[in-house]
Amino acid sequence: xxxxxxxxxxxxxxxxxxxxxxxxxxxxxxxxxxxxxxxxxxxxxxxxxxxxxxxxxxxxxxxxxxxxxxxxxxxxxxxxxxxxxxxxxxxxxxxxxxxxxxxxxxxxxxxxxxxxxxxxx
Amino acid sequence: xxxxxxxxxxxxxxxxxxxxxxxxxxxxxxxxxxxxxxxxxxxxxxxxxxxxxxxxxxxxxxxxxxxxxxxxxxxxxxxxxxxxxxxxxxxxxxxxxxxxxxxxxxxxxxxxxxxxxxxxx
DNA sequence: TATGTAAATGCACTTCCTTTGCATTATTTT
DNA sequence: AAAATAATGCAAAGGAAGTGCATTTACATA
Ligand SMILES: [Mn+2]
Ligand SMILES: [Mn+2]
Ligand SMILES: [Zn+2]
Ligand SMILES: [Zn+2]
Numbered sequence: 001x002x003x004x005x006x007x008x009x010x011x012x013x014x015x016x017x018x019x020x021x022x023x024x025x026x027x028x029x030x031x032x033x034x035x036x037x038x039x040x041x042x043x044x045x046x047x048x049x050x051x052x053x054x055x056x057x058x059x060x061x062x063x064x065x066x067x068x069x070x071x072x073x074x075x076x077x078x079x080x081x082x083x084x085x086x087x088x089x090x091x092x093x094x095x096x097x098x099x100x101x102x103x104x105x106x107x108x109x110x111x112x113x114x115x116x117x118x119x120x121x
Numbered sequence: 122x123x124x125x126x127x128x129x130x131x132x133x134x135x136x137x138x139x140x141x142x143x144x145x146x147x148x149x150x151x152x153x154x155x156x157x158x159x160x161x162x163x164x165x166x167x168x169x170x171x172x173x174x175x176x177x178x179x180x181x182x183x184x185x186x187x188x189x190x191x192x193x194x195x196x197x198x199x200x201x202x203x204x205x206x207x208x209x210x211x212x213x214x215x216x217x218x219x220x221x222x223x224x225x226x227x228x229x230x231x232x233x234x235x236x237x238x239x240x241x242x
Numbered sequence: 243t244a245t246g247t248a249a250a251t252g253c254a255c256t257t258c259c260t261t262t263g264c265a266t267t268a269t270t271t272t
Numbered sequence: 273a274a275a276a277t278a279a280t281g282c283a284a285a286g287g288a289a290g291t292g293c294a295t296t297t298a299c300a301t302a
Contacts, residue, residue, distance in 0.1 A: 001250080018288080029252045034289080036250090052171045052229055054260085055288070077223060094215055096230070101237030102198060108173055109217070110229045116222030122279080139259080150281045155260080157279090175289080176259070 001028065005036050006045075006060075015049050015057035015076070015085040051078040051085045051110050059087050073107055079115035086115065122149065126157050127166070127181075136170050136178035136197070136206040172199040172206045172231050180208050194228055200236035207236065 008024055009016065021033045037058055040046035044067045049057040065072045075091040078084075093109045129145055130137065142154045158179055161167035165188045170178040186193045196212040199205075214230050 031253080031290090032251050038290095050171065050173045075217065075219075077219060077225075080226070088220065091218065091220075094217075096196065096215075096232055097212065098196075098198060098232055098234070099209065099212070099237065101240055102232075102234060103240050104198075104232045104234040105201070106233040108229070108231045108233070111217055111219055111223075111225045112227040112229070113219075113223060113225040116220065119222055119224050152261090152282080153280055159261095 001032060001036055002039070005033065006040070009046065009058065009060045012059075013086070015051070015059040015087065017055045017057050019055070021058075049076050049085055049087075049110075050108060051076055052112065053078065053083070053085075057085050062089055069106055073109075076110045077115060078110055078112045079118055080112055081114050081118040084115065085110075122153060122157055123160070126154065127161070130167065130179065130181045133180075134207070136172070136180040136208065138176045138178050140176070142179075170197050170206055170208075170231075171229060172197055173233065174199065174204070174206075178206050183210055190225075190227055194230075197229075197231045198236060199231055199233045200239055201233055202235050202239040205236065206231075 004025065005021065008021065018030070018034055018037065021037065022030050025033060037046060041048055041058070044061060044065060046058050047061050047065070047067055049059060051057055061067065062072070071092075073093045075088040075093060077086050077088055079086075093107050096104065096107055098104050125146065126142065129142065139151065139155055139158065142158070143151050146154060158167060162169055162179070165182060165186060167179050168182050168186075168188055170180060172178060182188065183193070192213075194214045196209040196214060198207050198209055200207075214228050217225065217228055219225050
């Protein structure tokens with residue numbers, strides 16, 4: 001199961017929801033898929049993406065990723081036309097300044113708009 | 122109802138959930154609160170905040186706000202200690218570069234960490 | 243190979259939040 | 273006052289995340 005799901009995620013170029021996975025593996029129970037992905041997340045194999053749609057999406061981490069805030073946080077792009085979310089792994093999140101007294105531990109940056117595929121149609 | 126909810130939001134310094142509003146107006150139905158806030162959102166009086174907690178939060182827009190991507194988008198800070206989300210209206214979101222072909226229409230930037238109140242305790 | 247142990251799976255169920263349909267009530271307009 | 277429009281309350285639906293428990297499968301080792 002883990003190998004199958006890993007393969008599924010690797011072949012996808014976009015982030016997927018649990019439902020997407022469910023549709024791809026109709027014979028497997030939703031709970032199994034859920035817990036498998038959860039295991040991946042806990043072991044820094046997959047990262048979660050909250051793109052504002054209300055449904056968590058998942059994508060494989062880059063090779064060598066340790067989900068570190070300094071080095072691995074990248075920008076996500078959500079296309080409001082095709083509803084797909086892509087990792088822009090080459091676009092690291094810039095340094096964000098917070099007011100005195102605030103301590104930042106994590107940053108989530110989602111750009112919403114039209115993706116390259118949709119804008120060229 | 123609209124005046125009451127507006128006043129409630131204006132007095133709050135932090136973003137509130139629908140549940141928060143429900144607790145503040147126990148005599149009103151949650152649907153009414155929901156739809157009132159929805160009206161505010163649709164008329165750029167209130168903006169929605171997705172801070173990653175899974176529950177949408179709401180906050181009054183600044184005076185003169187038109188929810189414009191260029192001028193009005195600001196940073197949000199979610200404190201994982203007190204679970205409060207604040208608008209950092211003075212901290213505008215920096216220019217984000219997206220790859221060729223992508224068109225950005227909106228940006229959501231949430232910093233997660235410890236807020237000033239919690240860090241000073 | 244047999245058997246005991248640990249891990250993985252499936253099912254049912256819960257919880258939380260958002261949203262909608264529809265009947266009722268209140269408000270505004272003519 | 274009557275008609276039209278808007279606001280409210282109740283009930284229910286829907287989606288998604290998460291959990292408890294029994295069962296099945298895989299694995300290690302005697
Ligand atoms: Mn990503
Ligand atoms: Mn805000
Ligand atoms: Zn698209
Ligand atoms: Zn705090």
